[in-house]
Each structure stands twice: as C-alpha cells, then as structure tokens.
Amino acid sequence: MALPTKTDEWVVKSASSTNFNLHLSKSVPIQSLGPNDVLLEIKAISLNYRDLAIARGTYPLPTTFPLIPTSDASALILATGAAITTLAPGTPVLILPAPLHTTGPLTSATHAAPGDGHHPGLLRRHAVLPASWVARYPAHLSYVEAATIGAAGLTAWNALFGAGLPGVAGGAGPRGIRAGDVVLTQGTGAVALFAAGFAVRAGARVIGTTSSAGKTRWLRALGVAEVLNYREDGRWGETARGLTAGGEGVDLVVDVGGAGTLGQSLRAIRYDGTVAVTGFLSGGEDGPGPSLMEVLPRAANVRGILAGSRAQYEEMVGKMEEWEFRPVVDERVFGFGEVEEAYEYLWAQKHVGKVVIEVAK
Numbered sequence: 001m002a003l004p005t006k007t008d009e010w011v012v013k014s015a016s017s018t019n020f021n022l023h024l025s026k027s028v029p030i031q032s033l034g035p036n037d038v039l040l041e042i043k044a045i046s047l048n049y050r051d052l053a054i055a056r057g058t059y060p061l062p063t064t065f066p067l068i069p070t071s072d073a074s075a076l077i078l079a080t081g082a083a084i085t086t087l088a089p090g091t092p093v094l095i096l097p098a099p100l101h102t103t104g105p106l107t108s109a110t111h112a113a114p115g116d117g118h119h120p121g122l123l124r125r126h127a128v129l130p131a132s133w134v135a136r137y138p139a140h141l142s143y144v145e146a147a148t149i150g151a152a153g154l155t156a157w158n159a160l161f162g163a164g165l166p167g168v169a170g171g172a173g174p175r176g177i178r179a180g181d182v183v184l185t186q187g188t189g190a191v192a193l194f195a196a197g198f199a200v201r202a203g204a205r206v207i208g209t210t211s212s213a214g215k216t217r218w219l220r221a222l223g224v225a226e227v228l229n230y231r232e233d234g235r236w237g238e239t240a241r242g243l244t245a246g247g248e249g250v251d252l253v254v255d256v257g258g259a260g261t262l263g264q265s266l267r268a269i270r271y272d273g274t275v276a277v278t279g280f281l282s283g284g285e286d287g288p289g290p291s292l293m294e295v296l297p298r299a300a301n302v303r304g305i306l307a308g309s310r311a312q313y314e315e316m317v318g319k320m321e322e323w324e325f326r327p328v329v330d331e332r333v334f335g336f337g338e339v340e341e342a343y344e345y346l347w348a349q350k351h352v353g354k355v356v357i358e359v360a361k
C-alpha cells in the first residue's frame, strides 16, 4: 500500500481569551522519514487541560504560535526509518508525554513534550516522529483507551509511586504509596481518576472529592471509600483528615487544583505527609495560594510533578497489564471534525475521566 504524503492537521493560530482559535489545515505535506523516525497514522487523541490553557493564553510556560496542539495520542506505525530495528510497521504505539525523559530526574535537556508550544503536537492524521518518542501500551487497551494513559496516567503514577513519601527516620529512603496508606484525590478529571484507580489497586484507602453528586458513582466504581463535595464543604481538607485513624491525616494528596486547593490539601495531610502538586485547575482567580510557610506546621512534603520518565511509564504499563486496568474514558468520544466541540466539552467540565477524539470517527 502506498504511504500517505499529505495529511490534515488542526492548528491554534494564536492565544485567545474568548475561543480556542482552532483551524483545520488540509492536505499538508508530511515531513520526510529520517533514518531514526517512524511514520504514524494517528488513531486517537486525548485532550488535556494544558491544551485548553495554551489556546486560552493561560498556560504558565512560554509558548510560540501558531502550533499544532495536544500531546497524547495512540497510533499505528506505517513505516520505519532505515536505522530502526526494534519497531516494525503494523505495530500499535502511543506517543510518550515526556519523550526525552528516559529515566532518573528530569533535566532542562529532557523537559519537552509534543504540543507544549515548542514541539508540534498530535492533533493530525499522520506524524513523522523520532522512534524514541513512541512506546508500546497495554495490549488489552483499545486505541481510544491507549490515547489517555500518557500524560494523565503517568502523572498520577509518578504522584503515587515516584518515591514522594518520606521513609521512616533512620530507615528506608523515600517510597511510593503502599497498602494501608490513605490517599486523597480531587474531582473526577483524568489525573484524579487514574490516581484513585491506581491507589485502590495498590491497596490504599482513597478519599475522593467532586463538585457533582452525579459524578460520585465514578469514584465509587473505582473503589473510592469516601467521597466529599468540595463545593458544599469548603473545609474538605480538614473533613478528610477527620476521616483518618485518630484524625492524623492522609498520607498523600494528589492535588490537581493548585492555588485554590493547596490550602486544604495541606490541612488534609498527616505530619510528614505529602502533597503532590500536578495541576492548576482552579485557575488564577484564587490568587497565589497558601504561603510556603504553611508546610512547616504539618512538616509537609510538597512535590511538583511533570509527567514522568519512560522508565516510570514502563512500570505503569506492567502494573496496568497485571491489574487489567482500564482508564475511564468519557462516554462521549468526538470525531476528527468535532475538535472544537471536544475542546468546549472539556472546558465546561462536563466530562468524567478523559475526553478523546477518534480520528476515523
């Protein structure tokens, strides 16, 4: 079969505070295949809050326009460059959310992602990418499911298992969560549901929050023990702490809200507990958030998370296969011609879990 030479791609022309400024460019030439590249037919793309923030001009890191947005996709390899021996055409893969970060700590040189404002994203029918940017995904997942596990799944994995909890003084070093720990997650978005699902499978007790009584069932279905409504209970962090043995507090909060939630997250944890800061969903309207000095009274550990390495991704894939873990995909899956609707849907927070665009739909 002849390989495609042209493709269609969505472009954000510039940041706008009133819309997403998305434009479909048709029949764009596909870049030629280098010896270390793969030609991909993109099958499904999942959206992240970052994609909205970049288009709305609220993303906290510098961005250059115009850009092809989005960073999460599954794909089929159509062709491989002359130097590639480990991947073959016909192999399903996903594109790693932090493809240069292979193992160990993140560095300036390895901090990069497709669709981050500097590297072209994946909202297109085909892409030529370095072969080192793709990875296999759990075999039991569909293309739609696989497109969701990159950024959100790996961020949740890193928050839970990336050795963020302190070891016992004088004993073992930092550790990830384990059976019997108590974890608090926030809302029913993608990172929160991955975190809740993974933590339950690891034997932790999970306390979840949501603003919507109707979405509680999604948390319960994952095995979340208690659900608090963060809109009705503004002191949800203290309430969560009261639900733990002796009122000591939770071991780990996976914080997705940022400035608007960190104050309560710090109140939820036990002494020497950890807050993994993954997101900024509460936006800028909540001011700068609590003072850094608030970590002192709880002897708190606060850890920022930027996705994770390929090594962590491989660990996650291994466990997802062992657990036969399936991500939560919102019941509405969009087609390639419905990208603006998909952005609006995520913006309105009508979704549960991941919002996905299926290219062939």
Ligand SMILES: NC(=O)c1ccc[n+]([C@@H]2O[C@H](COP(=O)([O-])OP(=O)(O)OC[C@H]3O[C@@H](n4cnc5c(N)ncnc54)[C@H](OP(=O)(O)O)[C@@H]3O)[C@@H](O)[C@H]2O)c1
Binding pocket: 048, 049, 050, 151, 152, 155, 186, 187, 188, 189, 190, 191, 192, 209, 210, 211, 212, 215, 230, 256, 257, 260, 261, 277, 278, 279, 280, 281, 282, 305, 306, 307, 308, 346, 349, 350, 351, 353
């Ligand atoms: N650090 C990284 O590498 C990385 C990777 C992926 C994502 N992120 C960031 O992590 C955050 C979450 O991403 P996501 O993909 O899970 O987003 P998402 O799917 O858009 O999450 C939306 C949901 O979060 C909940 N929510 C919104 N505001 C909240 C608040 N103030 N307090 C508690 N819950 C709130 C709501 O759940 P209810 O409707 O149930 O209330 C909402 O439906 C975003 O800021 C994203 O940019 C970071």
